[in-house]
Structures are given as C-alpha cells and as structure tokens.
Amino acid sequence: MPVTVAVLGRPNVGKSSLFNRLVGRRIALVDDTPGVTRDRKEGFQSYGGRRIRFIDTAGLEEAAPTTLAGRMTASSEAALQEADLALFVVDARAGLTPSDRAFAEWLRRAPVPVLLVANKAEGKGGATAAMEAYELGLGDPVAVSAEHGEGFGGLIGAILERLPEADAEEDEHDPDRPLRLAIIGRPNAGKSTLLNTLLGEERMITGPEPGLTRDAVSVEFRDAEGRVRVVDTAGLRKKARVEEKLEKMSTGASIEALRDCEVAVLVVDALLGMDEQDLRIARLAEREGRAVVVAFNKWDAVEDRSATRRRLDDVLMASLAQSKGVAVVPMSAATGKGVEKLMPAVRKTYAFWNKRVPTGALNRWFEGALSRHPTPLVEGKRIKLRYATQTKARPPTLLVFGTRAEQLPEDYRRYLVNSFRDVFDLPGVPIRLQARGTTNPYADKDED
Template sequence: MVTIAIIGRPNVGKSTLFNRLVGKRLALVDDRPGVTRDRRSGEASLMDLEFEIIDTAGLEITGAETLEGRMRAQTEIAIAAADCVLFMVDVKVGLTPQDLDFAELCRRTAAKVILVANKAEARGAESGVLDAYSLGLGEPIGISAEHGMGMAELRDALVEALGEEAFADPLAEDEPEWWEEEAPELVAEGDEGEEAEAPPYDDTKPLRIAIVGRPNAGKSTLINRFLGEDRMLTGPEAGITRDSISVEWDWRGRKIRMFDTAGLRRKARIQEKLEKLSVADALRAIKYAEIVVIVFDVTIPFERQDMSIVDLIVREGRAPVIAFNKWDLIEDRQPVLAELREKTERLLPQARGVKAVTVSGETGEGIDRLMKAIVETHEVWNRRISTAKLNQWLSRTIGHHPPPAVAGRRVNIKYMTQVKSRPPTFMISTSRPEALGTSYTRYLINGLRESFGLFGVPIRLGLRKTDNPFAPKRKRPS
C-alpha cells in the first residue's frame, strides 16, 4: 500500500487533514500549535484512492536533545519511509522562514513532494497561494482541510505524482480487519442443555493491547522495547504522549496491535481542554482493547491513581495485567518484590489473582515474561465453561453453603449458565433475585474463580427470575 506523510510547521492543519482522509477524528485537534507529537498512521481514502497516511509533529528548528528536536527526528523518519510527502503551508498566515527551511529538507530527503496550501477558503488567501510558488515545489494545491475544499484537486495531484497503478491493490478483499470487535458469543435461552464442550484457546488469533498508567511511568519506553525501535517519542518530561497511538507488530507469529496512551491523572487535576481530550482518547483505547497493561512506576507504586485505573479497567470488563516498570532502578530486590506481592493482593481485591510482572523498558528485562502473562490472561478472559460443569459446581456450592433465608423463605436457585465470554459472564435463574444479597453473590463469584481458575479477570454474574408455571399467561396484544 502507498504511504503518504503529511508534514509542515506547527498549526498549519496537518491533523485536520489526517482526520478528513481517514474519515474519523483519530488525531487530536486544537487551536494551539504543537498538539501532535508522535507520528500516527491510519488507513485513508480519497475518492477512489486508498493509501496509508501518516500524521507528524510540527517541524521546528531546534537542538536535537530538546523535546522539539526529538519530535523532528520522528518526522524525518516518516519522510524517509513515505512514497510521497504532502508539504502543508498555511496561506492564511503566509510563508515563514521555517517553511523555506523545511521546503529545502523536502527537496533533499523526500521521494516525491506535493505542496498543499491549506486554509485557502480564507478571505485574501489568493496572495498566499501565489507566494507558495516561491518554495520551488511545483504548483500549490489550494485546499481547506476543515471544510473539505480542494479534495478533488489533491486526488489528481496524488495520481500525477505516483501514477494510478500505485494505488491499485489486486489482493484487496471485502473482509473485516483483524482488529475489529467480534460479536458477543451468546447462548440462546433453551439451548443451554445442548451446549458442547468449549473449543480450546487459539493462541494464533490477533490480540489488542492498551498500555495505560500515570504520566511518566514509562509507557512509551516500554512499547519501544517491544518493537525494538524508537517508534514512540520518549524523554524525561512528563506528559509527552497526547494521542492514543496504535502500532502493529508480530510476537512469535501472532499479530499484536498495541496502543500507547496519554498519562491518566486524577480528574480534579485535569484543567486544560487538551488534556481532557487526551484522557478521553485514552479511555476509548481501553474500551477498544482486550488486554490492558497498567504500568506502575516501581519507585512510587500503588499511588491512588494507579488503583483507580485498575478499578476502571475491571468495570469496563477488560483484562488487566500489571507491569512494575523501572525495575532496573531497584537494588535490593527481594524485599521490594515481597512488598509488591503483598500490596497487590491487599489493595486490589477487585482484580484478585491479577498477573503482575517486574519489567524494565530501559533494558528490556522482563519483556518476555510480560507477554507470557498477557497471553495467559487473555486465555482466561476468553474461557468458556460448559453448562453441565457449571450446574454440577452450583449444586455442590449450594449444598455446602445454602443461600440465605429472607422472612423465613429460602431463596431457590435453579439453574446457571455462561451467557458470554470476554469477560466471563454468567446468569443464574432464581425464584427471588432481589433477596439473594451482595455477600452471597460475592461468595459465588469467588467460588467460580477458585474452581475454574478465573483469576485476574472481571467476572460478571447476573440474576434473573424464573417464570412461575402456574401464573396466568398474559395475552399478547392482537
């Protein structure tokens, strides 16, 4: 597939054009410059053309050791990898010395360059479009990324630069992408007794993983270590990552789609609009993922926000795995490890049995153990238990500890089945659901964990009232 990168100085509208081409609001957009920091890729379409588009950080002239310098290095990597570069200028503001410098960079390093004059819908923009000729990059294509003006001209410019045949994909099929959400596996009422044994876990299926945690916990460094390259922007500054950036890679022949997210702080501390957008983007990544790795800074673990993040993930029904990062900074490891184990069990009862691994994104220590924990947790999250086994277990459990009697009447539990996996979700038929009580429901959930090995994942247990066979049937409306 053809790869096209959008570059330019800050605040010229690169992310707005990116969102228009991918057809979704994937990249964060704000009036202030420098919102985009990491490079983000997406599947784009422009009329009949389909290609991969890369959004990049705004180019700035600064030292290589600064944050802006590291952002520029990421953009230069995108330029080198792209088949064509869309060099964007803001004709409403006019050309700047930065535009002249980066035009020279495009001439030296880019395979092909298309000059895009954005915000051409503004009053008096015609003079800015004419000025863009002085960059020496050919005829500027006047567009409005915000309003969709000039997209046909941009399409023609891409075909002229790369040729119609570059966009042809003879292997394209109308099949869903591998990361699209699968439909819930439901058991129809009345079919539970005929349920077959659950199929074995398929460890070759693609896997979606989100990396979350507090700011500066080392999430992006950890992902770079997984990939074996400096794909994510990192540094000592807190809050570098703003967008939720997804990357794809293979682990032992298995496709992995991993999301890097912005650091999550306490809600009371989030004041700026941009940070609110970043947090909302991170929450969407959590809902989209199957496994969520919560990165704890092992030098200051179990902050209040860490536990709030775990609680959020469990409530969303995702499967959590804890990564105690920066393990290379710990010298006396045995007592620290014992303390981490004790606190994990005591402070996170909602994620009982959650897998926790010590890792170092800086050195790569523990990366294989973390991936093994992710796969094992994913297997539990997908586990199905046959109805026959569940009801045998339920009979033994009720016999050992019967449900409470309310007002002298015993609650009658009749039947249990698993209605879906991802996460494991069970339904119990009982005569009086409202009288069963929270403590007894918790007793049943803990019993399910112990008996079927459902540790470290959320378990959902629903109650439904059984129909009274002697009650008069309600007539259906004619």
C-alpha cells in the same frame, strides 16, 4: 499491506485536523495551541479501492536534537522513511515562513513523492492565497480547508494519483486480526519507553519531562503469535489535576483507547510503588471489562526486591477484587530486561479473557457451588437459584436464573464469581455476574 501517507509540516498549520478528515474520524487531538501533536499517530481509511495508512506527525521545527522540538522533528523524519507519499502542509492564511521554505528544500531531496497541501484556504480568497505555495518548488498546491471540509475531493484524487501501484496480493480482509492492547498508567511511568522497546525502534518521543505523550498513539507490530495493535496513552492523572484543556482532551483520548482495547498493560513505577492513582486506573480498566497485566517498570533500580514485590502483591490482593490473580511482569523498559516476558503474559491473559466454559462443566460447577454454600435468606425467604449460563466471553459473563435471583446479596455474588474464577482458572480478568428472577408465565394472562 496498506500504502502509507505521512502528513508533515511545521506546528499549527492544521495537520491533525487534516489527518482527522482523511481517516474519517476524530483520532488526533486538535487545538489552537502549537505543538499539540508530539508523537506519530496512525489511522486507516479506504479510497478508490485502496487501503491507506495515514500518519499524523509532530510539527517540523529547526531545533537541537536533544530538545523536545528536536525529538519531535526526528520522529517526523522517521515517519517519512516509512511513507509511500508525503503530504507537506502549509498555512495559506498565514503565508509562507522561513521554516516552510527550509523544510520544503529538505523534502525536495526526499526519496518519496511529495504532495503540497495549502490548508486554511477556505472561501473565495482561499485559492488565491494558496498560490503563494508555488514558490516552494513542490509542484501544484492543493487548496483545502480541513476545518470546513473544503477541497477534499481534489485532495483524495491527487493522493491516489501519486501512490504506487497496488500490490496484486494485497488483501483488504486480512483474517489475521490483531490483538488490541493499551498501555496505561500515570505520567512518566515509562509507557512510551516500553512501547519503543517492544517495537525495537524510537517510535515514541521520550524524555525526563512528564506528560510528553498527549495523544493516544496507535501502532502495530508482531510478536511470536501474530499481530498486535498497541495504543500508548497519555498518562491519566487525578481529576483535580486535570486542569488544562489539552490535558482534559488527552485524558478523554486515553479512556477511549481503554474502551477500545482488549488487554490493558498497566505500567507501574517500581521505585514509587502502586499508589491510589494506579489503582484508579486499574479499576477503570476493570469497569470497562478489560483484562489487565501489570508491568512493574524500573525493576533494575529496586534495591529490596522481595519487600517491594510483597507490597505490590498485598495491594493487588486487597484492592483489585475483580482482577484477582492479575499477572505481574517485573521489568526495565529502558534496558529491555524482562520485557520479553510481557507479551507471553498478555497472550495468556487474553486467552483467559476469551474463555468459554462448556455447558456440562458449567452446570457441574454451579451445582457444587450451591451445595457448598447454600443461597441466603432474604426477608425471611430463601433465594432459589435454578441454573446458570455463560452468555458471552470478553470478559466471561454469567447469567443465573431463579426465584428472587435479582435480590442476590453482593457477598454471595462475589462468592459465585470467585468460585467460578478458581474452578476454571481465570486469573487477572474481570468476571461479570448477572441475576434474573423467574416469573409466572400466566401472571399477565387474561382468565378465560
């Protein structure tokens, strides 16, 4: 397993910029607004032959435990408990604050080594400004500028010096590759509560305030079949409502997480039902070729369950043609009731998404589909389809060849897709169909 390094500090000292530099890509949202990061975010990078898991945390603030700031601090404290090394980041440009001193005193009692990082120490005066951090009693500060990339060679060296010895059995090329899962949905549908329930810990900050999750936050756990890497995304709103800069950045991170996943769990508030915004999110998952499972959350609070479920099934049947037969799991993320059925549904849908059909079975299906419903006439001429092949899985993708195949009408394409889905039992996953016309191989040859 990789060693873990937690990045800690009060809000707006540049923790997320530092984290992005350390993992070598822009994972965490970065903005001048204090408190952009609200949940712990993970990234992996190798240095000196060591695989390191970095955790970007919410800002440390002195606040009551029941407040948002208090819950953010509790989340950062939990990250420290997982860490092999803590990076305590201060702002060299702004100088030390009472909060810096209070949290430094707390970190001196921590059971893990602490490396003091003086950020925003760029230019000639940067090193001098960083010297003030000696007052915190945490040893030599490492002066860096996350924004400009200065001082990172020294920082990496200092990190490697303080990490525990590598486990001889540590295997960087783990064949147990995790299933990549994204939790998507409208704000306040219960996505973060669901992730906490799956993990069995208060990993994500939750509360009645909508939009608490701003980043797409990645974390790993194990279910009965193996590793799962799950991303809890910020709620996707209608574009007209995405007004603030931070929300635009959050929406971009959510869409990126959706593109990177294999299965998307769409969390729907059962008390509100599935509205147009939920359908937009599901269609986005379809468009990206991702398998979808619907988590019908807050089911314990629904009074007329039969009518509510019928309405949901009607909406799904009418509006999600590309994910016909999508799995629906009624559940309560808050109480945990029904959540145990979610991962088996995800694993089953994932298997459909990965399915490859043997060539013989595919040919028999194709011949039968053509005989049951012959191809149409286009401009008075019959489209002649000759054969089909499955070019890939993830999602299942078919390529059909024939004379004028590229002119195949949309309704006939839908017929072939639905027939393929029914015959080979592929509910809940998008199926791609591409058509290619045959050409005369001698048409472009020079005559002898």
